Amino acid sequence: MPPARMSSNACGLVYWHGISSTPNRSLQRWTRGSRARMTASTCSGALRSHTYFRPQCPERMDVMFGKLARMQLEKAANVSASATNGKSQTGRGLCEEEEINLFYRVGGKDAFVKSMSAESDPVGVLEQYKQGRKHLLRESLEAFEKVEDWDNIYSLCLQALSKEDEDGKPSFLAFDMRMWKLFVKAASLKADVEAAFTEAQEVLQKFVSVQATAAPMYKKNIGLAILELTFKSPPSLLPPTLDAGRPSYRVIQLYLFIQQNLLQRSTFDDIKEYMAELTFDEAKSFIENFSKITSGKDSDEQKQIVARVLEIKTRYFLTTCPYTQEYVAVTAEAEEPQLKCKFCSATAPRTCHSCLEGITSMALTAYQDLDKTPGNLKGLDKDPRVDLALVAATALLKLSGLRQRPSPAKLSPLNNVDVSRLLQAIVVLGSQISKTPNEIPIRLLLVQLYRLLGCASLAYQTWAPMEVKRTIQDSLSPLFFDRISSISPGLFQQGRSPLTEPLRSYYAGCLRNQSPVKIWDAFTAGSYTSILDMAEYSDQLRRSCTLIMTVVEERRATRANGGRLEGGIEQSPLLDDTSFVNAIDHGSFPNLESSYTAPLYDIIKFGPELSSERCRLALLSEQFLDAVTYKAPKDYKPTKANEAAAKDKAYLVETYSRLNETIATLLLNPSSTASKLTGPEHRYYTTINFLSGLLRTALETSKSDPVPTSSLSTTTTGIQACLDALRDDFASTPPQISPLPAGDVFYSLANPHTLSVFRDTALAIKHSTSFIISFNNEQQERDRSGKSNLHKEVLSAAKGLDDVATKALLEIKGRVEELKEALGLGGWLDRMAGWTFKEGGGLSKLIGEVVGEAEVEEWGSTVVESWREGVKGLGMVKME
Numbered sequence: 001m002p003p004a005r006m007s008s009n010a011c012g013l014v015y016w017h018g019i020s021s022t023p024n025r026s027l028q029r030w031t032r033g034s035r036a037r038m039t040a041s042t043c044s045g046a047l048r049s050h051t052y053f054r055p056q057c058p059e060r061m062d063v064m065f066g067k068l069a070r071m072q073l074e075k076a077a078n079v080s081a082s083a084t085n086g087k088s089q090t091g092r093g094l095c096e097e098e099e100i101n102l103f104y105r106v107g108g109k110d111a112f113v114k115s116m117s118a119e120s121d122p123v124g125v126l127e128q129y130k131q132g133r134k135h136l137l138r139e140s141l142e143a144f145e146k147v148e149d150w151d152n153i154y155s156l157c158l159q160a161l162s163k164e165d166e167d168g169k170p171s172f173l174a175f176d177m178r179m180w181k182l183f184v185k186a187a188s189l190k191a192d193v194e195a196a197f198t199e200a201q202e203v204l205q206k207f208v209s210v211q212a213t214a215a216p217m218y219k220k221n222i223g224l225a226i227l228e229l230t231f232k233s234p235p236s237l238l239p240p241t242l243d244a245g246r247p248s249y250r251v252i253q254l255y256l257f258i259q260q261n262l263l264q265r266s267t268f269d270d271i272k273e274y275m276a277e278l279t280f281d282e283a284k285s286f287i288e289n290f291s292k293i294t295s296g297k298d299s300d301e302q303k304q305i306v307a308r309v310l311e312i313k314t315r316y317f318l319t320t321c322p323y324t325q326e327y328v329a330v331t332a333e334a335e336e337p338q339l340k341c342k343f344c345s346a347t348a349p350r351t352c353h354s355c356l357e358g359i360t361s362m363a364l365t366a367y368q369d370l371d372k373t374p375g376n377l378k379g380l381d382k383d384p385r386v387d388l389a390l391v392a393a394t395a396l397l398k399l400s401g402l403r404q405r406p407s408p409a410k411l412s413p414l415n416n417v418d419v420s421r422l423l424q425a426i427v428v429l430g431s432q433i434s435k436t437p438n439e440i441p442i443r444l445l446l447v448q449l450y451r452l453l454g455c456a457s458l459a460y461q462t463w464a465p466m467e468v469k470r471t472i473q474d475s476l477s478p479l480f481f482d483r484i485s486s487i488s489p490g491l492f493q494q495g496r497s498p499l500t501e502p503l504r505s506y507y508a509g510c511l512r513n514q515s516p517v518k519i520w521d522a523f524t525a526g527s528y529t530s531i532l533d534m535a536e537y538s539d540q541l542r543r544s545c546t547l548i549m550t551v552v553e554e555r556r557a558t559r560a561n562g563g564r565l566e567g568g569i570e571q572s573p574l575l576d577d578t579s580f581v582n583a584i585d586h587g588s589f590p591n592l593e594s595s596y597t598a599p600l601y602d603i604i605k606f607g608p609e610l611s612s613e614r615c616r617l618a619l620l621s622e623q624f625l626d627a628v629t630y631k632a633p634k635d636y637k638p639t640k641a642n643e644a645a646a647k648d649k650a651y652l653v654e655t656y657s658r659l660n661e662t663i664a665t666l667l668l669n670p671s672s673t674a675s676k677l678t679g680p681e682h683r684y685y686t687t688i689n690f691l692s693g694l695l696r697t698a699l700e701t702s703k704s705d706p707v708p709t710s711s712l713s714t715t716t717t718g719i720q721a722c723l724d725a726l727r728d729d730f731a732s733t734p735p736q737i738s739p740l741p742a743g744d745v746f747y748s749l750a751n752p753h754t755l756s757v758f759r760d761t762a763l764a765i766k767h768s769t770s771f772i773i774s775f776n777n778e779q780q781e782r783d784r785s786g787k788s789n790l791h792k793e794v795l796s797a798a799k800g801l802d803d804v805a806t807k808a809l810l811e812i813k814g815r816v817e818e819l820k821e822a823l824g825l826g827g828w829l830d831r832m833a834g835w836t837f838k839e840g841g842g843l844s845k846l847i848g849e850v851v852g853e854a855e856v857e858e859w860g861s862t863v864v865e866s867w868r869e870g871v872k873g874l875g876m877v878k879m880e
Contacts, residue, residue: 066106076099077123080094099528104125104140112140125156141182157179187232200229220261224270227254262295263303268314275594276595290314302376302377312359316356320597325340325342326339385436390445393428397600401417402414414452427855440466444601446462447480455863457488457869481550503546543581546583548618580610614673617685642782659692680726683726683761698772698775703788708794722761730755741835749819749871766802766806773798829861
């Protein structure tokens, strides 16, 4: 197979990124060097002043331009206000909605505060709202919320929500849950809380009085507003519960909302935050009477089905609420504090296993029942079996112990996992996605879980049908692509379309120009605030962690597969002071948890997510490898060879010194950079740091200098320690997995990341030692006297490290061959079944019945085949 070549476009991504490496200068960058003609209106002039910044301008001149923009807009606003007061002023006032929006965007909180005290001001927030313009109202609330100005928030919400239509009925223009939640929170912070809530109740009562004739969307909002006010009001304002056996007023309001919105998909998400605020007695009453009250008297079968599914989801949700458990006294021998479940009295160190097993069984039994009557599901907004599969799988993941114990990031996610429960969760989700292939939440879960299993090709097959394109690539792509070169470098090998091509094309199109093409269309159309939004968006895109991930993953895969890299990571402000932006969006993930526990996406992730620190370390390590593997062109023959060699040496000393200091600073960052890396990654970057220090010492120490005992010993010992730690990670099997039949094989197959990083570290050592030896040889050829040779102790240390790295690479190669042989043997379907259903009866038997024996076998064969593809790819990577 010919070596792969990294596209020059991919290398260019970092160049385009570097165009705008200065933080918080996006607005100035857009118009740099531009000759676009702009209209002579006040707002165009103000925006030009607000955004214009030439490289020739003295430092901090952008502050002056910002003040000039503010002054221009304030003058225009005064002209508009004076016209209302009958005072004539020269100049053009603010006329268009976009001009007024720009005035507030530039003026910020001060402009909003001023508008609150200026009645009848035509550009005031409330005057604009009276004209049906809600945008400024939202922005003013956001500005006040940032500075916690709750008095102004209360006043503004009260006036907006009290607005009436022409027919005297309350206006629904501002009646959304964002506004109502702010209003209620502001009321809770008033000096006279009861008076404020009484006023809020009066406002809400006006909307309730017209609820019967309101549009469905507003009916639901009224119901949510009632819940919000009920759960946030002081107890003294709520009706008392006269009968101890009856549900509380809060529970009754939950029941009413569920009855009114039972068939809507969002009902569970709507009530989650309120269920989390119940007391245990309320929660117990709520769940025990759930079916009887929400659908018990209804003969509609579909409503009964939806109510049953909602009840099962609610039962799971309550297990994640802290009020359902209490600490109990434990013996000295107990490993962890024990929690007693208030529902079933069982004890467990974390979520109650007895309840989770019961909920899983309940969900799967309901699933079986629905399979027998598929006709009852026609016409429903969503197939309820999807939710049942999600509940069962989520409960099984909790039962597996996946990230249920506090553990450092250096440990593998599978370190304390019950493999059987983990595989059962995956097989349930895999079965469901075959029946409902368009369910994106299940696909995202499976992508993450297959990555955890080391099944990269299967993860890609699950990922590809989602066709992630355009702007969502920046926020969703890391869910598959992050660390993919270490999980399966074979995915990048030739014979298939370039894996990162969609991302590369997207960034190339967005970042090739210093300013978006549409920005000038926005100027022409007078859409001034959108210009600022475009500038902010593009600034974040140029500092995107996903952009850096794209470049780094492709470079690493290209290098692993023996390809040729075109271009390098050159020194720029990117590597020094840029704060990269992690834009990952988890909104499409299902989340049945309360806010008191980690969301599901956090439990199943492969390792720490993208971060600014990891991006900088990745770029610096790539720069180090560029420097240490660089070879001058064969036709490069400088006329003054000795002078050129001296300059090259000085450049290399400066480069390795800077890399050593910068990487060390990042690794010792008090914000815990280590927690943002996997264990193997931390050891890899630590090794790169030691290697840069070794190369600096080697180049600075000539043959006649004293032996640099201290620095040489520190670096070589550190490098050896990192490699030994990686070897331990690579060769060991967690005690939870080792008792399984062929447990060591399973763990190696599921953990290719450690193997790949171990290989990368060993190769980085070999590249460095090769550089030292080659440099010394060049010096010998240039200076026969030997005075410019490197110190013999440095050469000895380099040769020793080279031997250690060579041994490590042989171990890796041998392990890959062992995995190939193991996967080539028969009996893998039986082994997969044994790992997945090791207990045989009980819950495992029910899972097997729901999924079906044939489907379990088919799923097992796809997992094994994916492992075979992954190991085949690992066997083809460069080992020297």
